[in-house]
Amino acid sequence: MPSAPPDGLPVPEDGSLPASALAEFAGASRPFGFYVHVPYCASRCGYCDFNTYTATELGGSASQGSYADDAIAEIRLARRLLGDADRPVETVFFGGGTPTLLPAADLARILGAIRDEFGLAAGAEVTTEANPESVDPAYLDTLLAGGFNRLSFGMQSAREHVLRVLDRRHTPGRPERCVAEARAAGFEHVNLDLIYGTPGESDDDWRASLDAVLGAGPDHVSAYALIVEDGTRLAGRVRRGELPMPDDDVLADRYLMADEAFEAAGLGWYEVSNWATDAAARCRHNELYWTGADWWGAGPGAHSHVGGVRWWNVRHPAAYAKRLAAGSSPGQGRELLGAEDRRVERILLELRLVEGVPRSLLTEVGRKAADRAVGDGLLVRDAGDRVVLTLRGRLLADAVVRDLVD
Structure with a gap:
């Protein structure tokens, strides 16, 4: 299972924040965002240590069908706890897990609750991550109509044998078609995620992935070195000698190959692992994290930061839903910075x-x-x-x- 957060200080049962944090939040000029964690996956990728659950792991203890209502309950709790401060939300990011395992109407309903409780700033960035096999043109149309304007697809590699090592289920070529479908639906901003350094990936494999990404024409690309996280299926395979540990020199070479290819195609780096066609194409939500702004993280295991207080929610969807149903905060621990x-x-x-x-x-x-x-x-x-x-x-x-x- 995923690694656990630190114990931290206890969170008050009602989730109340220190007066100093509320005062800083009310008077701050920095951006305010919302993260919504959707912890469900059709299957678990071998390298992933995020707080996610498949139907088998959940058993009968939590329901995807009621998840939107649970998330909306936390959004309403956030409004009560943050008081009357007029801080319209500038970025919203749905991550996971696979948010697009939920009906598009559920994602739009959660976004609607954020809009109703806090308001969305003019030009707010609203992103959802998506598995390439979990969307189709009708789904994308519903997302756009519901207020989403940015998509992030998990591509990882263009080579089937590399995807198999990562336990990715999508078909090579599908992420590129997703970009075309997103453009046809009217999405201006589309990201593709890549992973480099997978055991068995050659330089030619990596070049093929870079060529496929650039051929698809997203305005943003993220490329991450494969990290073998303790407790994952991939870590077990490496420990048993079935797969080699990623080589640091190979990872460096792959990064240089990516940077050269992206720069030549007009994608400039703005964060070590992220490239965009221009400032408007940057992921503003991630910039909010990187610059110490304020955000509320809704969902099981989600992290938040408001006015120098950082906290994290209970991790299991059943425990999360139970606390909210009782009118309590789902916060598990926090720290004062x-x-x-x-x-x-x-x-x-x-x-x-x-x-x-x-x-x-x-x-x-x-x-x-x-x-x-x-x-x-x-x-x-x-x-x-x-x-x-x-x-x-x-x-x-x-x-x-x-x-x-x-």
Whole structure:
């Protein structure tokens, strides 16, 4: 099963937030978003450690059919807890799991509850993730009519044997057709997700995946190195010697291949693992996470952050539904972030962005480390006295950021 979050501090039964967090939320100018976690999957991918459940794992203890009502109950709870602060929602993201296992009308109904309780800002970005085999043109038409304007399809690879290792069920070529169907329906913004470094994937396989993505014409691409997470079926296969562990040098080469191909096609990087055709095509919801803004996460296991308080919900859909039915918060644990916690998190996350981080955010030790990284070709210092990762620095981003926060 997926790894568990930390215990944290207890969440009050009613979910109430500290007065300081509510005051900061009410007066903040930064964006406010909603994440809706839909924890259902038709089957579990071997590499996945997200909080997801198949019908077999759920048994009779929770119902997909009633999930929309549960999520709406939490949205209404959020409105009560956040008070009268006028913060229209600027981004909504449905993730999972596979949100599109639910009827499109259910997703639209959940979005409608967010609109009714909080309001949507003009030009709000509304995204859902989708499995390529779980949508068709009629489903996409319903989503668009319901207020969605961005789609993210899990492609991972164009090669069937690579998909088999990942336990992905979709047919090669289907994600590309999904992009065409989304464009025909009227969606302006479409993302394709890729994974590189799967055991058995060759350079030619990866090039074929890159060619397939670029041929489909999305305005956004995410490409992630395969991580072997403890407790997953993939980790068990690696441990038993059935599959090799991904090689770091191979992962670096694949990243360079991707960056070169995307840049040549007009997709520029704006976060280490994300490329977009222009600023309008960026995933604004993810930028909200990366810049420490406020968001409410609804659903089993979802995480939230409001005014320096971070909390997470109970993980099982049955426990989640039971708490909401009783009028209680589904929150399981939380932590209060101090000024130093928030400074460090800004460095950890913002350094991954093309805008980098201001040197003023660094301690004296961190500034010296940044200067060394500039000398080593891992960072550049721009005219605004910010430090930004170079291409080589992106390959070593985790090590660079560790030095900056010391």
